[in-house]
Amino acid sequence: MPNPDAPKVLVIATGGTIAGVQNAPGTLGAYRAGTLTADQITASVPELSRYARVETEQFSNVASTLVTPEMWVRLAKRINAVLERRDLAGVVVTHGTDRLEETAFFLYLTVRSSKPVVVVGAQRPATGISPDGPINLLSAVRTAASPKAVQKGVMVVMDDRILSARESRKLYQRTGGFSTGDMGMLGVVASQGPEFFFAPVRRFGERSEFDLNGVDTLPKVELTMSYPGGTGHTFTTNPQGVVVATTGMTTAENATYRALRQTGVVVVTAFTSGENANGGGGGGDGPPAPARPDTTARRDSVATPATPPVPPAVAALHLTPTKARILLMVALTKTKNPREVQRIFNEY
Numbered sequence: 001m002p003n004p005d006a007p008k009v010l011v012i013a014t015g016g017t018i019a020g021v022q023n024a025p026g027t028l029g030a031y032r033a034g035t036l037t038a039d040q041i042t043a044s045v046p047e048l049s050r051y052a053r054v055e056t057e058q059f060s061n062v063a064s065t066l067v068t069p070e071m072w073v074r075l076a077k078r079i080n081a082v083l084e085r086r087d088l089a090g091v092v093v094t095h096g097t098d099r100l101e102e103t104a105f106f107l108y109l110t111v112r113s114s115k116p117v118v119v120v121g122a123q124r125p126a127t128g129i130s131p132d133g134p135i136n137l138l139s140a141v142r143t144a145a146s147p148k149a150v151q152k153g154v155m156v157v158m159d160d161r162i163l164s165a166r167e168s169r170k171l172y173q174r175t176g177g178f179s180t181g182d183m184g185m186l187g188v189v190a191s192q193g194p195e196f197f198f199a200p201v202r203r204f205g206e207r208s209e210f211d212l213n214g215v216d217t218l219p220k221v222e223l224t225m226s227y228p229g230g231t232g233h234t235f236t237t238n239p240q241g242v243v244v245a246t247t248g249m250t251t252a253e254n255a256t257y258r259a260l261r262q263t264g265v266v267v268v269t270a271f272t273s274g275e276n277a278n279g280g281g282g283g284g285d286g287p288p289a290p291a292r293p294d295t296t297a298r299r300d301s302v303a304t305p306a307t308p309p310v311p312p313a314v315a316a317l318h319l320t321p322t323k324a325r326i327l328l329m330v331a332l333t334k335t336k337n338p339r340e341v342q343r344i345f346n347e348y
């Protein structure tokens, strides 16, 4: 039974398996992600009208591997604009799961609102056997419509779980494949509706300093791996920043990335697991040494130019390398100073 007094929720569709149609419907066979429209997806779940007055908008209709950083910027601007509407309780973004965690984290950093934004996908196509999209969409809309979801930042709702976009990751390609690792989830979507048990405490939403006005493209940031025997990566693409996935670099890697820092490139190190929380001087160089007066210089000698100090590496705190890359891209829209970038990684 539709509820005419239910909160309004805007569903913005971007594509993915949740909009996927199979070559042979009703099988477990191959499918085309990003085929059904926003209206078709929402119409397939009539129960939505019990919990929300749903509006729809088609942002794109693609597999999420085709989502670009420029699309993140446009999507975040659109969500910031629609959340100004007083009559809108929240937004749901339907998205392919391959790149869902990246888009969700970008929105977590750049949507400056206390209203709920929920990103949702599916691991089985809409026309397959036992699709997970309809129940995931229902849970996402119930969460976006709920006053309990205010001030929780951008969330990922999948498989009845409510996850913070900061921590959510795709672990595998089956239902239940999204997890938050050690940090736990915010809550669950129970039969009576969303139930929260935790809230994120880092900086996001209304307290975010990242203003996308005037930003259309993001600074170029590369991502590279460190490994035994590695010598580090050199770039022909002139990145402004580099994220190195490492638990500790080789001597040669340290030298390569130190030289890169010397040229003004901001280097961030992140554990592949995303579970490390140690700060300060990531990358094996240790925290930046305090400046000391040079007591060795003789007054009567001709001064030799001092070697400029090497800018410190930045340590990502409890972020996966892909998410550290996104925070660095966003941070570089504000500053190129690695100490300021470290401050940003410490707060978000």
Ligand code: SIN
Pocket: 015, 016, 017, 018, 033, 034, 062, 063, 064, 065, 095, 096, 097, 098, 099, 121, 122, 123, 124
């Ligand atoms: C995609 O990411 O667009 C395809 C895979 C999925 O949605 O699960």
